[in-house]
Amino acid sequence: MAQLVFNDLQFKEYSRVWTYVSQTFDMKKIGNSTITQLSGNKSEHTDLQMIENSLQKLLSGKRVLIILDDLWERQSSQLKKLEGMLKLGEGGKVVVVVTTREESIAQNIHTDTVEPYKLAPLTDDICWTIIKIKSSFESRAERVQLELIGKEIAKKCGVLALVAQSIGYTLGNMEFDEWVSVNNSEIWDVLATGEYSPDHVHASLQLTYHRMDPYLKLCFAYCATFPKGHWMAIEDLIYQWIALGLVEPSRTFSNIQTGHKYIRHLFGTCFIEHPSWSQSVSYHSDEYVSSF
Structure with a gap:
């Protein structure tokens, strides 16, 4: 949902910032991340006052959309400080969207004009729709045979869009017998019930990870050597992969082309973030992905 807001046309003329907050609340990290994304220059200030001074200059007279992803901080005093830091600029318009897993946190930070929006669990049908889109299902010749299997897989996605997207993209490169293999995989046995659990998410994403080719892994x-939520220029990342010998040699494609193929795959499986407007990617913030 936050990604839909981030990419919405109403914010086309806004400068946009996406910062992963995580369980460790760090005002300096949030401030430096915001400065880096707005200025295009790496910010590593260690003094909070210097961060606030920089933000005041960058936010003044500007229209800015800031996504704070996965906020866990519960202390009202800290949240007030964060709010104040992001509203330092004069004459501008700063829109801040916060995602959190804790309803109490959402209630604590909501304004008089905007109530927290609670996402409803996805239905099996919606998960199947996501899988169809991500796997290019409608272009498959064997749609009739695949549909029943695909719907069974959708039921195992645990009503989570992340899992449906990741599995769906992986299925797009698979033949009929491989769809059957995914559906029958023992990794689904981690589920004791049909309810959501962290183990469910982890198992589902492992299924995608284990089907990556060795070089892509x-x-x-x-990417995991960088902090979660860290933004990397695509070309720089590919050159680093090549320099370290991580890109599979090919007689057909150059190393750069293969590197871009890897980027597309990691983005397609939701293991990295790649906004359509940006030439950078971010190591995925989800702890289940980072645990691999």
């Missing part, structure tokens, strides 16, 4: 593992 190495490239993804290299």
Whole structure:
């Protein structure tokens, strides 16, 4: 949902910032991330006052959309400080969207004009729709045979869009017998019930990870050396992969082309973020992905 807001046309003329907050609340990290994305220059200030001074200059007279992803901080005093830091600019318009897993946090930070929006669990039908889109199902010749299997897989996605997208993209490169293999995989046995659980998410994403080719796994593992939520220029990341010998040699494609193919795959499976307007990617913030 936050990604839909982030990419919505009404914010086309806005400068946009996406910062992963995580369980460790760090005002300096949030401030430096915002400065880096707005200025295009790496910010590593260690003094909070310097961060606030920079933000005041960058936010003044500007229209800015800021997404704070996965906020866990419960202390009202800290949240007030964060709000104040992001509203330092004069004459501008700063829109802040916060995602959190805790309803109490959402209630604590909501304004008089905007109530928290609670996402309803996805239905099996919606998960199947996501899988169809991500796997290019409608272009498949064997749609009739695949549909029953695909719907069974959708039921195992645990009503989570992340899992449906990741599995769906992976299925797009698979033949009929491989769809059957995914559906029958023992990794689904981690589910004791049909309800959501962290183990469910982890198992589902492992299914995608284990089907990556070895070189792609190495490239993804290299991304894990960066902090979660860290933004990397696509070309720089690919050159680093090549320099470390992580890109599979090919007689057909150059190393750069193969590197871009890896980027598309990691983005398609939701293991990295790649906004359509940006030439950078971000190592995925989800702890289940980072645990691989």
